[in-house]
Amino acid sequence: MGTLRSAWKEAAWVFGLSRLLLLLVTYVGGVLLRPKNMASIPCVNNGLRFCLLGWYHWDADAFGRVAHVGYRSVADVAFFPFWPWLIRLGAAALGNRFPLSFLLSELLLANLFFFASLILLYLLAREALDFDPAQARKVLWYLTFYAYAIFFFAGYSESLFLLLTLAIFLLLQGTALWRWWMAGLLGCLAALTRSTAVVLLVPFLFFYVERFWRAGSPGLAPSQTVEGRPWSLWLRRLSAALPALLIPATLAAYMLYLGVRFGDPFVYSRMERTVWGREFALPWVAFGPALGALLSGPLHTEMAVRNLMDVLFTLLPLVVLVIGWRQMPVAYRFFSLGLALFALCFPLNAGETLASQPRYMMMAFPLFLVLARWSKRFPSLDLVYGGFCAPLFAINALLFTLHYWVA
Template sequence: MSNTLTAVLGASLQLTHLDPESLGRFSGRTSRNLAPSTSLPLAGRVGEWVVNAVATEHPRSPAAPAVPAEEPAQDFRRPSRPRWLRIALAAAGLWLATRVAYAVFTYVAVALGSPAPKHARALLEAWDQYDTHWYLLISRLDYTQPAMTAFFPLYPTLIGRLAALLGDAQGPVWPAYDGVRLLVALGLASLFTLLALVGVALLAVQESGEERAGPRAVWALLAYPFAFFLAAGYTEGPFLAAAAFTLYFARRGAWPWAVLAALVAGLVRPTAVALVLPLAWEYARQHDWGRGLPLAGWTERLRAVGGGMAVVGAVPLATGAYALFLWHRFGTPLVWFRVQSAVWHRQTTPPWRTALQLGHRLLTYPAWSHDQAMLLLAVVPLLLFLAVVAVSLRTMPFAFVLYTAAICYLAVSAPVASEPELIESTGRFLLAAIPVFLVIGAWMRRRPAFAQLWIASGLMLQGVLLVNFFAGRWVA
C-alpha cells in the first residue's frame, strides 16, 4: 500500500508539474534522502505523514489497480498564424515602436530648441525640410516649372489627392492649409515605410529560411544613421517599399507582382533603373536562358519572351509615361534629366574621376571641420556598403549584387562640385541598398557584440543628424 500511494502521489505531483525530485529540491534534499525531519517544508512533511500513516493502518492491504494515464487535455488555443503574417506583425511592431520614438524625440528636440515653439504645429513643421517643400508644392500646384520635374510624380500626386479629400477647398472636411498637406505627406511616408519593413523582413526570411532573420534585417535598416528619412516627407519610404517587394516577388518567381512593384518604383524615383538588370538576370536564371530557350513550342517561347520583356520593361515603361507627360507639359520629354545639371548642379562624371576628387578633398579639408564631417558622412557609408558586398560576393545572389552595385553607382554618378561632400545625399540614397541590410542582419545573429555596436552607434548618430535636420541644416 505504501508503494501504491507513493506512486499515486508521484502521479499527482507530475500533474502539477512537480516530480518527487523537485519536491526534494524544494526541501533542500534529494528524493532518495527524504526522511522524517523537521527541516522539511510543510508540504513535504504532510505528504510523508500521509504515506506513513496509511501504511501503518493497512500494512497488508491488496495493491490498488494502476492509475490509468490521463489523456492529454484538448488544446483550445487559436491555430497558429500563417508564417507571412507572423513576419509582417514582427516588422509592424518595430515600425510602431520607432514611430513612437520619433514622436517623442521630435517633441523633446523641438521643445528644447531655440526659439521655443509657440504652437503644436511646430512639431510637424520640424519635419518640413528641403525635398518635402517641393513635394508639397507639386501636390498643390502640379508641375508648373521645370525645376519640379526632378521629383517624380507618384508621391506628390498621392499627397495632393488625399489632401483634397481631407482639406482642399473641394473637400468635405475643412479648408486646406499646409499643415494638413504636411500631415498627409508624413502619414503616407510612414505607411509606405511600414510596407517597406514588411517587404524587407519577408525577403530576409525567404533568403535565409529563418523566421528571426526578418526582425534582424529590419533592425539593421532602422539603426542605419540616415533611416530617419523614412519618417520624413521624402520618397525613401515609397521607393524602399517598391524595391523590396520587387526583389521579393522576383526571387519567388511571382512575375506579375514583380512587374507591378517595379512599375510603382519607376513612378517614385529615377533610381528605379537599378532594378532593371537584377530583374533581367533573375528572370533569365529562373527560365534557364543561359542555355538558350529550351522550350518545345513557339507558343511557350513567345510567352516566355513576352514575360521577359514585361519584366525588363516595367521600370522604363513607368519612366516613359512620366516623360510623355512632361513632353506634353514642357515640350521636351527629358526635362527631368536636364534640370539635374541646369538647376540642381549635378554633373554626370565617371566614377574613377569622382573617386580621385573625393581622395583629394579628404586630404585637403581641415581636420575636425564641417566640410570634413560632411564628406565622411557620405564616403564612410559608401565604403562600408561596398565592403559588405565584396565580402558577401560568394554567398549573395547575383541579382542582389547587381542591384546593390547599381544603387552605389547611381549614388556617386552625378556629383555636385559646389558641395563639400561632392557625392551629395549618398548616405540617404544608400537606404535603398536592401541586400546590405540583409547581410548585416545575418552578421548580427552570429556576432551579438556587432549587433549591439551597430544598433547603439547607429541610433545615436541618427539622433544627432535628426536634430540638425530639424534645425534646417543640410545632412543628406
C-alpha cells in the same frame, strides 16, 4: 500564414519603437531647442504643428509644392510625379490646407509605406532567403536604426520606392505569369517615383534567366521542354519578359510628357544639372574633392563634419557589399551594384560632392541582409552596430528638425 503573422509582429515592434524615438526627438528639436533659420518655417507657432513643420524642408518641401501646384516651376520636374500624386490625395483627405495637410500626408504615407516595407522585408528574408526568425528580425532592426533611416520618416520618396522594390523582388520569386505582370506594373509606379527605377531591370533580368531559361527551371513544365511543345515554351518566355519593358516604357512616357509640356524631353536631366547641381561623372570622381576637403581643411566646421559623414556612409555600405558579395543571390548582388553605380555617377558638381549619397546607398537593401548574416557568426556585431548607428540616427533626426543639412 504563420510567417505573415510574425512579420506583422516583428515589424510593429521595431516600427513603434523607432517612431516613438523620432517623435521625442521632434519634440526636443521643435520646442526645447530652436530650429535654424526660423523665418524659413511657414506659419510657425507653438505645439504639435510647430514640431511637425521641422520636417517640412528641402525635398519634403519640394514634393509638397509639386503636390500643391504641380510643375508650375520647371525646376521641379526633377521630382518625379507619383509621390506628389499620393501626397495630394492624402492632403485632400486631410482637408487640403497648405502646408499642414500636405505635411501630414507626407509623414503619414511615408511611415505607412515604411511599415509595409518592413513586413515585406521580413517575408523576403524568411521565405526567399531562408533566414531563421532571429536573423530576419535583425534585418528589420538594422534597417530601421540605420544612421540615415530618418528619411523613411520624413516626407521623402524613400519609403515608397523601397516598398515597390521589395514587392517586386517578392513577386519575382515565383513563376506564375500574373506575378511577373504585377511586378511590371509596380515597376511602372517605381519609374514614376524616381529615375533610379531603371536599376529594377537588373532583378527582372537575373530572375528571368534563372526561372525561364536554365535547364530544370521551376517556371518550365515538362510539356514545355524541347521534347514537348517548343511554341508553348517560347510563348511563356515571351510573356514573362514583356513586363520588364513597362519600366523603360514608363520613363519614356514621362519624357514624352515633359517634351510636350516644356519642349524638351530631357528637361529633368537639365534641371538636375543646372538647378540641383548633379551631372554625370565616373563613379569615383566625387571621392576626390570630398577627401581633399577633409584632408586639407579644418575639421571643426559644419562642412567638414558633413563631408566626413558623406564619405563614411558612402564607403561603409560599399565595403560591406563587396565583402558580402558571395553571400547574396546573384540578382541581389547586381541590383546593389547597379544602385550604387547609378548614385555615384550623379554627384554634386561642386562643394559637398558626396551629398545625399548615404541616403541613396541605404536603398541597397541587401546591405542589411548581409549584416544580418554576419551577426550569426559575430554576435557582438549587434552591439557594435547599435552603438554606432542608433546614436547617429537620433542625432541626424535632431539636426534635420533643427534645419541643419543632413544627406
